[in-house]
Amino acid sequence: MRTERNLTRLDRVFARLDREPERPANIDVPKMSRHRVVLFGATLAFYVAIVWAVAITSWLVRFDWQVMFFRPYQQWPEIHAFLDYYVVLGQRGPTAVMVAAWLGWRSWRQHTLRPMLTLGASLLLLNITVGAAKLGMGRLGPHYAITIGSNEMGLGGDIFPSGHTANAVVTWGILAYLASTPRARRWLSALSAVTSLGVGLTTVYLGTHWLSDVLLGWAAGLLILLALPWCEPLIARAETGLFTLRDAWRARRRRAVPAPVEAPVGSPVGAPVLVKQSVPVDEEAPVRGAVPTARPPRAPVYLAPGPHTARSERTPVTPVGSRRPPHSDRVARTTTTSSARPLTGG
Numbered sequence: 480m481r482t483e484r485n486l487t488r489l490d491r492v493f494a495r496l497d498r499e500p501e502r503p504a505n506i507d508v509p510k511m512s513r514h515r516v517v518l519f520g521a522t523l524a525f526y527v528a529i530v531w532a533v534a535i536t537s538w539l540v541r542f543d544w545q546v547m548f549f550r551p552y553q554q555w556p557e558i559h560a561f562l563d564y565y566v567v568l569g570q571r572g573p574t575a576v577m578v579a580a581w582l583g584w585r586s587w588r589q590h591t592l593r594p595m596l597t598l599g600a601s602l603l604l605l606n607i608t609v610g611a612a613k614l615g616m617g618r619l620g621p622h623y624a625i626t627i628g629s630n631e632m633g634l635g636g637d638i639f640p641s642g643h644t645a646n647a648v649v650t651w652g653i654l655a656y657l658a659s660t661p662r663a664r665r666w667l668s669a670l671s672a673v674t675s676l677g678v679g680l681t682t683v684y685l686g687t688h689w690l691s692d693v694l695l696g697w698a699a700g701l702l703i704l705l706a707l708p709w710c711e712p713l714i715a716r717a718e719t720g721l722f723t724l725r726d727a728w729r730a731r732r733r734r735a736v737p738a739p740v741e742a743p744v745g746s747p748v749g750a751p752v753l754v755k756q757s758v759p760v761d762e763e764a765p766v767r768g769a770v771p772t773a774r775p776p777r778a779p780v781y782l783a784p785g786p787h788t789a790r791s792e793r794t795p796v797t798p799v800g801s802r803r804p805p806h807s808d809r810v811a812r813t814t815t816t817s818s819a820r821p822l823t824g825g
Contacts, residue, residue, distance in 0.1 A: 508593075509656065511708040519705040526698040530616070533639070533691050536630045543689040544628060547621045551684040562681045569643030569678035574650040575602060582657070592718045594657050600710050601649050604703045609645050612699065613637040621686050641688045641696030647675035648700025656704060675700065 509515075532539040552559055567573055575598075582594035618639035619631040632639070651674050655667035679693035688696075 508711055509708045510711075515705055515708065519702065522698055522701050522705060526695065526702065529691060529695045529698065533618070533630050534632065536628070539691050540630045541628065543621075543691050546683060546690050547624070547686065550686065552686060555684075559685075562684055566643065566678060566681045566685065568651075568674055569647040569682070571602075571642070571646045571650075574646065578650050578653065581654070585657075592721060593714060596714045596717055597657060597707065597710075598653055600714060601653050601703055601707060604706070604710075605645060605649050605700070608703065609640060609642055609696075609699050612640055612695075613642070618689075618692075620692075621689060638688060639692050639695060640699050641679060641682055641692040643682050643688075644675060644679035644693050644696030645700040645703075647671075647678040648697060649703050651675060652700065652704045656707060 529539070579595070579598060582598050585594045586592055614637060616639050617633050617635050617637070619625065619634050619636035620638040623636065624631050625634070648671070651671035652668070655664050655671055658664035658667050675697065679688075679696060682688040683690055683693055
């Protein structure tokens, strides 16, 4: 009786991943549609409105101070330990490593560099835009505020907008942007929105950011995700250039590797193989047909004189002469004596 092993949930996940086609030809690359342009314009207007409201010390700044004096970390201290770890989902280093590991696997599986290049472009835009805004506005955080009711801008701080919030929006939102199906894009969009919302509120709970910092961080991260389709042609050219460099490097490496030398047919195993080496042609080499120069004479070879004898009858011979004294009673085999046995029949 044949029994089949029950597949676990992890086995089913890997089986579904293995069905993903290699080098898919129908990758859904988001385009800058009219709907996306409208969302980009609305988000940009919201971004400018938040900056203006903080700059003129409006009701938003007064609300920031009220939340700060409320001190949420003292109101609900039992969740403080959990939120200390949860806020790591907005730190650039750990989140970039986790997302890069997943997108790197996808790049290797689909034989394309687009996921990794898109992640690199989004993080580059994040560092440039959010970093410039932080340094340009120079707002101090709640822990370093000086004047009560002031917007604390232009005092050398780097808190506005919230980097944790913007990084959570971009890092987790890039998974939804690169999703291969509409259903996966919807689910990942909702998951990234909830994660970034939780990270932003966690920074307010811990007292490291004003509420307006979080609002501007959400807008800054969303602007980067909405602007990524404008970067797609540049990403495609970069991918083509990298693949061209890789192919050229492989071709140059194949030319540099010498061809294997085949042993002649019938040669014993382990016998040395003579490889014909190319000798550079000298301009002053002799003309073809000229008489070659004589080879140098070989050293003389000293052999034992006489015919082949038994080993016991041989005399050691050196270039100087025999080292064995002559024996008068020894008769050479080639000489005939009177004691030799006569031939029969004669």
